[in-house]
Amino acid sequence: MREPSAEQRLTSMVIGLRAGGLGISEMARLTHVSRQTLWRAENGEMSKPSAETYLAVEKLYRSRDMVAK
Template identity: 35%
Template sequence: MSHRDPPIGEALQKLVSEIRHSGMPPSEIVRETGLSRNTLWRMESGLATAPSYGTVQRLQNLRDRLKR
């Protein structure tokens, strides 16, 4: 059985969920990443399917900063 990565929508949901579970509200995520509220909502809802590399990188950087 081969390993498959989850669809991008699910991966983004997980990433945003990790950030939210750290206690950061959406308004703070938007401010820290430069994303629009609509983009963040689409990611949380699993509707974002083609994010830019920069968008994903900003979210990953934020998550990593919060884990420290």
């Protein structure tokens, strides 16, 4: 089975954060990533996210203890 791409993982993290009650504006404030970029990621419209974007969202995702255990 193939590993999900960075784009797919980013989309999953953004969707997970939204499902956890975090809005796009709040997510943007906490990650310093633009609302437009987060919206595109959430809707699967992002190709090749920057390392900075990916790592900022991943850090927030992990800090909110959303990683499956």
